[in-house]
Amino acid sequence: MARVAPTSFVFAPVQLVRPAEVVAFRITEAILAGDVKVGERLPSEQALSAQLGISRPTLREAIKLLVHAGLVQVLPGSSGGLFVISESVPANLAGFPVPDLPGDQIPALLQARRLFEPQVALMAAQRATPADLERMRDAVTLSFAAGQANRERTISHETALMMTIASTRFNIAVARATQNSVVMKMMEVLLRRMDAVRLAAIRGLDDISESAQSLRNSQQAIESGDRARIEAATAARIDLLERAWGRVSALAPGAQAAAAAAAPGLKAEAAPRGARRSSRAA
Amino acid sequence: MARVAPTSFVFAPVQLVRPAEVVAFRITEAILAGDVKVGERLPSEQALSAQLGISRPTLREAIKLLVHAGLVQVLPGSSGGLFVISESVPANLAGFPVPDLPGDQIPALLQARRLFEPQVALMAAQRATPADLERMRDAVTLSFAAGQANRERTISHETALMMTIASTRFNIAVARATQNSVVMKMMEVLLRRMDAVRLAAIRGLDDISESAQSLRNSQQAIESGDRARIEAATAARIDLLERAWGRVSALAPGAQAAAAAAAPGLKAEAAPRGARRSSRAA
DNA sequence: TAAAATTTGTACGTATGTATC
DNA sequence: CGATACATACGTACAAATTTT
Numbered sequence: 001m002a003r004v005a006p007t008s009f010v011f012a013p014v015q016l017v018r019p020a021e022v023v024a025f026r027i028t029e030a031i032l033a034g035d036v037k038v039g040e041r042l043p044s045e046q047a048l049s050a051q052l053g054i055s056r057p058t059l060r061e062a063i064k065l066l067v068h069a070g071l072v073q074v075l076p077g078s079s080g081g082l083f084v085i086s087e088s089v090p091a092n093l094a095g096f097p098v099p100d101l102p103g104d105q106i107p108a109l110l111q112a113r114r115l116f117e118p119q120v121a122l123m124a125a126q127r128a129t130p131a132d133l134e135r136m137r138d139a140v141t142l143s144f145a146a147g148q149a150n151r152e153r154t155i156s157h158e159t160a161l162m163m164t165i166a167s168t169r170f171n172i173a174v175a176r177a178t179q180n181s182v183v184m185k186m187m188e189v190l191l192r193r194m195d196a197v198r199l200a201a202i203r204g205l206d207d208i209s210e211s212a213q214s215l216r217n218s219q220q221a222i223e224s225g226d227r228a229r230i231e232a233a234t235a236a237r238i239d240l241l242e243r244a245w246g247r248v249s250a251l252a253p254g255a256q257a258a259a260a261a262a263a264p265g266l267k268a269e270a271a272p273r274g275a276r277r278s279s280r281a282a
Numbered sequence: 283m284a285r286v287a288p289t290s291f292v293f294a295p296v297q298l299v300r301p302a303e304v305v306a307f308r309i310t311e312a313i314l315a316g317d318v319k320v321g322e323r324l325p326s327e328q329a330l331s332a333q334l335g336i337s338r339p340t341l342r343e344a345i346k347l348l349v350h351a352g353l354v355q356v357l358p359g360s361s362g363g364l365f366v367i368s369e370s371v372p373a374n375l376a377g378f379p380v381p382d383l384p385g386d387q388i389p390a391l392l393q394a395r396r397l398f399e400p401q402v403a404l405m406a407a408q409r410a411t412p413a414d415l416e417r418m419r420d421a422v423t424l425s426f427a428a429g430q431a432n433r434e435r436t437i438s439h440e441t442a443l444m445m446t447i448a449s450t451r452f453n454i455a456v457a458r459a460t461q462n463s464v465v466m467k468m469m470e471v472l473l474r475r476m477d478a479v480r481l482a483a484i485r486g487l488d489d490i491s492e493s494a495q496s497l498r499n500s501q502q503a504i505e506s507g508d509r510a511r512i513e514a515a516t517a518a519r520i521d522l523l524e525r526a527w528g529r530v531s532a533l534a535p536g537a538q539a540a541a542a543a544a545a546p547g548l549k550a551e552a553a554p555r556g557a558r559r560s561s562r563a564a
Numbered sequence: 565t566a567a568a569a570t571t572t573g574t575a576c577g578t579a580t581g582t583a584t585c
Numbered sequence: 586c587g588a589t590a591c592a593t594a595c596g597t598a599c600a601a602a603t604t605t606t
Contacts, residue, residue: 004322004323004361004363004365005323006322006323006324006325006326006329006363007317007318007322007323007324007325009312009317009318010333011308011309011312011325011330011333011334012308012333012334013333013334013335014301014304014305014308014334014335014336016299016301016304016336017298017299019296019298022296022298023296026293026294026296027293030291030293035289035291036289036291040286040288040289041286041287041288041289042288042289043288043289043293044288047288048293051292051293051294051295052293052294052295052296053295053296054296054298079286081286081288083286105463105464108461108462108463108464108465109464111405111462111464111465112462112464112465112468115401115402115405115465116398116401116468119397119398119401120397123393123397179390180390180393180394181387181390182387182390182391182393182394182471182472182475183390183393183394183397185471186394186398186468186471186472189464189467189468189471190464190468193464
C-alpha cells in the first residue's frame with residue numbers, strides 16, 4: 001500500500017482532572033453561590049461522600065485542599081464537622097483547576113458574555129421565582145455593602161474581593177432564574193473563566209460604587225421585565241467591566257502579565273509530577 | 283459547643299472522567315468537525331501522544347475505544363498507522379462520556395440553543411473567514427447529499443446519521459467562525475448534549491430535505507450578513523428540530539424513554555461498581 | 565462521673581488504570 | 586507490543602476525640 005502522509009492537523013493537549021479537585025471545586029461553588037453560608041456546617045463526611053458519589057478518602061483529599069485554601073475548618077468530635085469559615089477565596093487562588101486562558105483572550109471572554117448574558121437575563125426575567133429575585137437582591141445588597149466599606153478613593157483588596165463575590169453571586173442567581181440547567185452549565189463555563197479578570201478589573205474602576213450601581217440596575221431591570229431595559233443594563237454592566245479591564249491592562253506593561261498576576265495558577269505551573277492537570281475536554 | 287444542624291443543601295454527584303475517554307472524545311471531535319477526514323492517516327502514536335500530552339499506553343487505550351466504535355482502523359507495518367474509516371458514529375453510541383441529561387430536560391436544551399445560537403450566528407457573520415464560510419458550505423452540501431440518498435418517505439438510519447453529522451459540523455463551523463474560543467467552548471457544551479436528541483429527532487421529520495434546506499437557509503443568511511435574516515433562519519432551524527422532537531416524543535410512550543433509547547449511557551446505568559462516570563463538574 | 569453517640573482521623577487490602585521500560 | 590512497577594481511588598474497618606445524655 002502506498003504510504004500516506006499523516007494529517008497536518010495538530011491535536012491540542014488534553015487537560016485531565018483529579019476527582020479531589022473536582023470535588024473541592026464543587027464545594028467551593030456551593031459556597032460562592034451562597035448555597036451554604038459562612039458558619040454553616042456541611043454534612044458529615046459520610047453523608048457528603050454519598051451525596052457526591054465518591055469515596056470518603058477522596059472527599060478527605062478534597063477537604064485538605066479546602067482547608068489549605070482557608071475556606072473551611074474541620075472540627076473533630078460529636079458536635080464537630082466541616083464548617084464554612086470564609087467565602088472570600090477565589091477558586092484560582094486556592095490552586096484549583098482553572099481552564100487555561102491566555103491573557104490575550106480576555107477580550108474574547110468579555111465578548112462571549114456580551115453575547116450570552118443579555119439573553120440569559122431576558123429569560124431570567126420571564127421565569128424567575130420570588131426566591132430567585134431575592135437571591136439577586138441579596139447579591140446587590142452585598143455589593144453595596146462592599147462599596148460602603150470602602151469610601152476612600154483607593155480600592156482595598158478586601159473590598160475588591162467582596163465585590164467579586166457579589167458579582168459572581170448575582171450572575172449565578174440570574175442563571176438559576178432561567179430554570180434551565182443547560183444555561184446554567186454554560187454560565188459556569190463563563191464564570192470559571194471570570195475569576196481571573198474580575199479581581200484585576202475591579203481595581204481599575206473609577207469608583208467602586210459604579211459596580212454596585214450597575215448590579216442594581218440589572219436587578220431592577222430584570223424585575224421590571226422590560227426587554228430593552230434588561231438588555232441595556234446587562235450590556236452596561238459588561239461595558240463597565242470592559243472599560244475597567246482596559247484601564248488595568250493599559251496601566252500594566254502587558255495585559256497578559258496583569259492577568260497572570262491576578263490569577264496565579266492560571267498558567268498551569270508546568271505540572272508538578274505527572275501530566276495531571278485540570279478541566280474538561282476541549 | 284451547641285450542636286449545629288448540617289446545611290440542608292444537597293450536593294449533586296460529581297462526574298469523573300478517565301483520561302482515555304477524554305482522549306478518545308478529543309479525537310472523535312476532530313473527526314466530527316472535519317479536521318481529519320475519512321481515509322486520512324493520523325499522526326503516529328508517538329507523535330499523537332506527544333501532541334495530546336499523554337503517555338502512549340493511554341493513547342492506545344483511547345484507540346481501543348475508537349476501534350471498537352468503528353471510527354478508526356489500525357494497520358501495522360511500515361505504511362500502516364491509524365486511519366479514519368468512518369465519521370458516522372455519534373460519541374454516545376461509542377460509550378463515551380455523555381453528560382447526564384434527564385430526558386425531560388431536552389426542552390431545556392433546545393431553549394438554550396434558541397437563546398444562544400442566533401447570537402453566535404450573528405457574530406459568526408461578522409467575523410467569518412473564507413475558510414469558515416467554506417466549512418459551512420461543506421456541511422450544507424453534506425446534508426443535501428444525505429437527503430438525496432434517501433428519496434423515500436421513510437428515513438433510513440444511515441441517512442439520519444449523515445444528517446446529524448452535517449448538522450453538527452455546521453454548528454461547529456459557525457462557532458469557529460466567531461474566532462472566539464470561549465464561544466466555541468460554550469457551543470461544545472451544547473453539542474455534547476445534542477447527540478442524544480438529533481438522531482431521534484431527525485426521524486421525526488416530515489421530510490428529510492427540510493433539514494438540509496434549513497441548514498442552507500442559515501448558511502446563506504450568514505453569508506448575507508443581514509441581521510434579521512440570520513436570526514430568523516437560526517430560529518427556524520431550531521424550530522424544525524423542536525417540532526421533530528415533539529413528534530418523536532409524542533409518538534413514543536414517553537419522551538424520557540425515547541431519549542434514553544436514542545442515547546444509551548445517558549441515564550447513567552446505576553454506576554457499575556465505583557462511581558466512575560463522565561465529564562465536568564456541575 | 566461514666567457511658568453513649570456522633571464525627572473526624574488512620575490504616576489496610578483490593579482493584580483499576582497509567583507510566584516506564 | 587508486552588510486562589512490570591507505580592499511583593490513584595474505592596471500600597471497609599477501627600481508633601481517637603469530643604459532646605451529649
